[in-house]
Amino acid sequence: MFRKRLDGPAATVTVSVEGHPVHVPAGASAAAAFLLAGLPSIRETPGRNTPRAPYCLMGTCYDCLAEIDGTPNRQSCMVTVTEGMRISRQHGKRHPDLT
Amino acid sequence: MRQFDAIVIGGGLVGAAIAYGLARAGMKPALVDEGDIAFRASRGNFGLVWVQSKGLGAPHYQRWTRRSAEEWPVLAKELFERTGVDVGHERPGGLHLCLSEQEFADRRARMEQMRREAGNFGFHYRMLGHDEVADMLPGIGPAVVGASYTDYDGHANSLNLLHALHRGFTALGGRYFPNRTVIDAVAAPRNFCIGGDLAAQVVVLAAGLGNARLAPVFGLSAPVEPQRGQILVTERAGRVFNRPTTTVRQTLEGGIMIGDSMEDVGFNTGQRPAVMAAMARRAALSFPWLAELQIVRAWAALRVMPPDGVPIYDESQRFPGAFTANCHSGVTLAGAHAHVFAPMVAAGALDPILTPFSARRFDVPQAA
Numbered sequence: 001m002f003r004k005r006l007d008g009p010a011a012t013v014t015v016s017v018e019g020h021p022v023h024v025p026a027g028a029s030a031a032a033a034f035l036l037a038g039l040p041s042i043r044e045t046p047g048r049n050t051p052r053a054p055y056c057l058m059g060t061c062y063d064c065l066a067e068i069d070g071t072p073n074r075q076s077c078m079v080t081v082t083e084g085m086r087i088s089r090q091h092g093k094r095h096p097d098l099t
Numbered sequence: 100m101r102q103f104d105a106i107v108i109g110g111g112l113v114g115a116a117i118a119y120g121l122a123r124a125g126m127k128p129a130l131v132d133e134g135d136i137a138f139r140a141s142r143g144n145f146g147l148v149w150v151q152s153k154g155l156g157a158p159h160y161q162r163w164t165r166r167s168a169e170e171w172p173v174l175a176k177e178l179f180e181r182t183g184v185d186v187g188h189e190r191p192g193g194l195h196l197c198l199s200e201q202e203f204a205d206r207r208a209r210m211e212q213m214r215r216e217a218g219n220f221g222f223h224y225r226m227l228g229h230d231e232v233a234d235m236l237p238g239i240g241p242a243v244v245g246a247s248y249t250d251y252d253g254h255a256n257s258l259n260l261l262h263a264l265h266r267g268f269t270a271l272g273g274r275y276f277p278n279r280t281v282i283d284a285v286a287a288p289r290n291f292c293i294g295g296d297l298a299a300q301v302v303v304l305a306a307g308l309g310n311a312r313l314a315p316v317f318g319l320s321a322p323v324e325p326q327r328g329q330i331l332v333t334e335r336a337g338r339v340f341n342r343p344t345t346t347v348r349q350t351l352e353g354g355i356m357i358g359d360s361m362e363d364v365g366f367n368t369g370q371r372p373a374v375m376a377a378m379a380r381r382a383a384l385s386f387p388w389l390a391e392l393q394i395v396r397a398w399a400a401l402r403v404m405p406p407d408g409v410p411i412y413d414e415s416q417r418f419p420g421a422f423t424a425n426c427h428s429g430v431t432l433a434g435a436h437a438h439v440f441a442p443m444v445a446a447g448a449l450d451p452i453l454t455p456f457s458a459r460r461f462d463v464p465q466a467a
Binding site: 046047062072073074093094095096097098 | 237238334335336337339352353388389391392393395
């Protein structure tokens with residue numbers, strides 16, 4: 001049912017998911033990179049600490065929140081991978097830096 | 100024709116609180132509501148249970164607000180016991196931040212007038228300097244000159260409040276009729292028919308902006324106008340502070356709400372980036388660390404504003420049994436609506452303490 005677009009980019013970029021290098025097609029989202037890495041969950045919810053993984057992949061459900069290049073709580077499905085991007089799991093709430 | 104003890108028109112916070120209060124007082128009420136198309140300020144508000152600046156020049160409104168804030172902890176507790184819904188009420192005291200010496204001086208004058216007008220009833224406030232504010236609200240910026248503070252202020256989860264009032268109302272035997280914009284209403288003394296099939300001896304108009312159109316049918320007047328407010332909400336963050344301010348507060352869930360804009364744009368719920376930017380700028384001046392957080396949601400809603408900003412409560416002279424309630428503070432006044440106003444309606448007449456709130460105040464010609 002699903003095929004890769006033939007006109008899609010052929011190049012790959014390498015990103016880091018929880019410290020592991022992952023090769024993904026250029027133009028893919030950070031959430032796709034995370035799914036390719038095969039980890040069971042990308043975040044724990046801020047309220048009840050339940051594990052979640054990317055779900056809607058279109059910017060609506062907020063279940064793919066991750067820390068990307070040091071910025072917490074980013075919607076990883078809406079971020080396109082770049083070479084060397086660092087993607088880490090989001091643990092619950094963000095903790096603001098008051099200093 | 101289905102007969103009820105009372106029919107409340109409007110299922111937002113004002114109508115739901117009154118309907119809940121009527122059911123709690125032993126009546127069998129019906130609550131007639133619009134659907135998702137309703138303007139529904141109750142779904143757009145900021146969630147303050149706010150006292151310190153309400154009722155300047157109108158001491159009866161100041162007292163009414165204070166009374167509601169006193170009822171709030173009781174209402175929150177009983178709603179939780181009845182429905183299992185936690186409305187998240189906290190009353191740690193609240194602040195109004197001042198970002199210039201001029202704002203601070205103006206605020207001091209305003210608070211002092213509130214204290215004078217409170218008379219023997221009392222009104223305790225403090226004007227805090229920058230360092231005292233910093234002790235209460237970690238992470239304030241150097242732009243904060245000071246703040247006014249009172250113990251009376253608090254906040255709550257207003258969506259949960261609306262949910263809990265509806266749950267409590269139906270649990271007490273009230274009947275809810277959604278998706279029924281009231282077009283046809285027939286009024287006679289202590290005999291009202293709504294929508295052709297619901298009848299009661301008592302009717303309460305709590306339809307927000309819709310009251311302006313409905314009130315004349317019942318021999319009442321509710322000259323309310325829309326005033327748009329916009330809100331920004333950040334991603335959830337660990338709890339930084341629990342004390343609300345007039346423009347920035349952190350919810351129990353962690354999101355930080357930024358609000359308090361006012362625009363007169365008619366029935367327009369659109370958003371305006373210039374206003375949103377001004378709100379964000381002031382919030383970031385107050386709390387510089389906020390600038391790093393992401394805004395995840397923003398919306399606009401319409402306040403229900405009487406001409407003088409003071410609520411309108413009335414009972415119809417022409418059609419006894421018809422009452423109306425109009426205000427822009429459905430959250431703050433929920434305690435008074437459920438626990439004070441509704442029992443008056445159930446008893447058949449408004450108490451004289453509500454006489455100054457009558458819309459008849461707009462009929463008096465201004466003295467030259």
